Amino acid sequence: MSAAVLTPDAVRAIDGRLERAGLLDPAMEIAGLAVARAVQERWPSGRVLLLAGGGANGGDALVAARHLLAAGREVTVLARPATHPLTRLNRRRLRAVGGEVRPLTPATLGRAARDAAVLVDGLLGTGFRPPLRDDLARVIGALNAARTRDLNVLAIDLPSGLDATRADVPGAAVHADVTVTFIGPKPAQLFGDAAAQCGEVRTVPLPVPAAWIQDVQVAARPDDATLGALLPVRTASAHKGTAGRVWIVGGHPGTVGAPALAGLGALRAGAGLVTVHSAADVPLVTPELMAQRHADLRTFLTSTGLTGTGARPDAVAIGMGLGPEAPALAREVLDWEIPTVLDADALQPDLCGYGHDRCVWTPHPGEAARVLGVPTPEVTRDPLSAARALQDRLGGVVVLKGGPSVVARAGDLSVARGGHPGMASAGMGDTLCGILAALLAQGLDPWDAARAGVRLHARAGEIAAVRFGYGLGATDVAHDLGRAWADLRAAPLTGVYAGV
Ligand SMILES: NC(=O)C1=CN([C@@H]2O[C@H](COP(=O)(O)OP(=O)(O)OC[C@H]3O[C@@H](n4cnc5c(N)ncnc54)[C@H](O)[C@@H]3O)[C@@H](O)[C@H]2O)[C@@H](O)CC1
Numbered sequence: 340m341s342a343a344v345l346t347p348d349a350v351r352a353i354d355g356r357l358e359r360a361g362l363l364d365p366a367m368e369i370a371g372l373a374v375a376r377a378v379q380e381r382w383p384s385g386r387v388l389l390l391a392g393g394g395a396n397g398g399d400a401l402v403a404a405r406h407l408l409a410a411g412r413e414v415t416v417l418a419r420p421a422t423h424p425l426t427r428l429n430r431r432r433l434r435a436v437g438g439e440v441r442p443l444t445p446a447t448l449g450r451a452a453r454d455a456a457v458l459v460d461g462l463l464g465t466g467f468r469p470p471l472r473d474d475l476a477r478v479i480g481a482l483n484a485a486r487t488r489d490l491n492v493l494a495i496d497l498p499s500g501l502d503a504t505r506a507d508v509p510g511a512a513v514h515a516d517v518t519v520t521f522i523g524p525k526p527a528q529l530f531g532d533a534a535a536q537c538g539e540v541r542t543v544p545l546p547v548p549a550a551w552i553q554d555v556q557v558a559a560r561p562d563d564a565t566l567g568a569l570l571p572v573r574t575a576s577a578h579k580g581t582a583g584r585v586w587i588v589g590g591h592p593g594t595v596g597a598p599a600l601a602g603l604g605a606l607r608a609g610a611g612l613v614t615v616h617s618a619a620d621v622p623l624v625t626p627e628l629m630a631q632r633h634a635d636l637r638t639f640l641t642s643t644g645l646t647g648t649g650a651r652p653d654a655v656a657i658g659m660g661l662g663p664e665a666p667a668l669a670r671e672v673l674d675w676e677i678p679t680v681l682d683a684d685a686l687q688p689d690l691c692g693y694g695h696d697r698c699v700w701t702p703h704p705g706e707a708a709r710v711l712g713v714p715t716p717e718v719t720r721d722p723l724s725a726a727r728a729l730q731d732r733l734g735g736v737v738v739l740k741g742g743p744s745v746v747a748r749a750g751d752l753s754v755a756r757g758g759h760p761g762m763a764s765a766g767m768g769d770t771l772c773g774i775l776a777a778l779l780a781q782g783l784d785p786w787d788a789a790r791a792g793v794r795l796h797a798r799a800g801e802i803a804a805v806r807f808g809y810g811l812g813a814t815d816v817a818h819d820l821g822r823a824w825a826d827l828r829a830a831p832l833t834g835v836y837a838g839v
């Protein structure tokens with residue numbers, strides 16, 4: 340099963356179909372009920388202050404208020420004039436069961452917040468387009484000020500002021516402790532500062548046909564069962580020659596650890612034979628690794644190219660700490676048209692157009708910005724669009740790394756689950772390259788190798804982080820790859836990063 344990542348356009352398209360089917364009203368009822376239940380479960384006592392905007396997000400808040408009232412909670416509802424017909428309808432329904440709705444201003448909010456334990460933010464959801472109007476910016480300012488005085492905040496669908504498509508925070512925006520979103524996460528809940536502002540994200544399914552969601556989703560989020568099923572299975576007669584031969588081409592004086600870490604990653608991800616080819620002396624981090632030093636790496640690779648397929652490995656990972664010669668060497672290896680992972684120094688704009696169907700490119704946002712010729716914040720603000728643009732230029736499969744990483748192939752995007760902030764340390768990406776090369780060498784196609792490999796790496800990071808926390812190292816992650824593999828095979832739904 341895959342969950343879907345949705346943009347506001349996708350939400351609008353689904354809402355349109357629900358409306359034509361006469362099902363938008365029950366969908367809002369389920370959304371509002373889920374919000375009320377989340378409040379009851381997380382903060383079971385104290386007055387609840389609900390803020391309702393004019394659109395459907397406000398409608399959800401009014402439904403939630405009605406259910407909280409029915410459950411015996413004390414509620415205060417402050418609302419802006421309703422523009423959506425279902426929001427008007429739910430105002431009437433709330434009043435019909437004895438609920439009171441008063442006008443929302445910064446002053447009424449400030450007063451009502453004093454005796455509330457929980458605030459529910461239903462001001463703006465996916466219909467919001469920056470810039471924020473001044474009157475609402477003042478309301479959001481008053482809300483955040485009240486939060487600093489021990490008020491718990493639950494945002495409906497999206498903290499108000501965030502643009503659902505963007506990973507940055509465009510202006511005044513609500514800080515939430517919990518965000519209850521519907522159907523699937525929006526990009527703002529997955530990436531960057533915007534995601535941090537959402538707090539814990541809970542996704543509530545709505546009764547919408549799976550095909551409608553599939554038609555409009557911007558990216559998939561495959562679960563562990565789906566990815567675990569892609570991992571290779573060996574027969575008892577397997578031997579090192581059939582388990583995949585990997586070459587790591589990397590290392591330069593000063594950056595010799597990178598290819599060693601990639602080699603370790605490849606071994607721990609099951610490659611039968613792993614050889615590091617380098618112009619420098621690469622440390623033998625584990626004796627199972629073979630290391631060959633070449634006085635002239637280019638001549639070695641060229642002669643391998645000329646001697647034909649027999650001499651070549653099943654997969655190559657190239658670029659880790661490789662230095663200035665990397666683009667020329669990468670072009671040589673790309674000419675072989677065998678499964679290839681390209682990383683670090685091999686991620687250069689002049690390689691655009693040289694990719695083929697069997698290669699995987701693994702830029703972090705800085706490298707992605709270099710390839711695209713844009714500032715790094717442009718990449719991090721919208722990782723989905725950046726991954727699509729990179730794939731368009733480079734070809735094959737692209738892994739735009741981060742917390743979380745995005746995998747792209749022509750016409751398809753996938754957002755990884757899991758990982759740990761402790762993985763923000765040098766060498767972590769080198770280990771990932773080794774893992775990807777090992778999976779390619781064991782016969783996975785690049786799209787499957789990238790999606791499964793990224794999750795394997797993230798899962799190993801989650802496991803190792805239990806012991807090492809923010810002190811996590813790339814070798815620690817490599818050593819937990821076996822446990823991560825077993826977890827994915829058993830396919831538990833654990834370790835979901837930030838609860839999304
Ligand atoms: N398919 C789904 O996911 C469902 C979504 N629902 C809710 O519907 C919401 C989307 O509803 P809407 O499309 O009505 O949109 P919203 O309620 O998010 O926002 C529209 C309102 O925001 C105001 N607004 C927009 N830009 C503004 C700006 N720059 N400054 C100030 N005000 C601004 C508009 O005037 C309008 O009142 C979702 O976030 C969710 O809460 C549910 O009701 C049911 C189903």
Ligand SMILES: Nc1ncnc2c1ncn2[C@@H]1O[C@H](COP(=O)(O)OP(=O)(O)O)[C@@H](O)[C@H]1O
Binds near residue numbers: 758
């Ligand atoms: N906060 C985070 N959450 C999850 N994964 C992370 C996080 N930070 C980094 N990572 C992962 O760690 C790796 C870092 O790669 P990279 O920046 O290329 O490191 P290096 O070049 O030092 O090897 C990527 O796979 C990335 O997805």
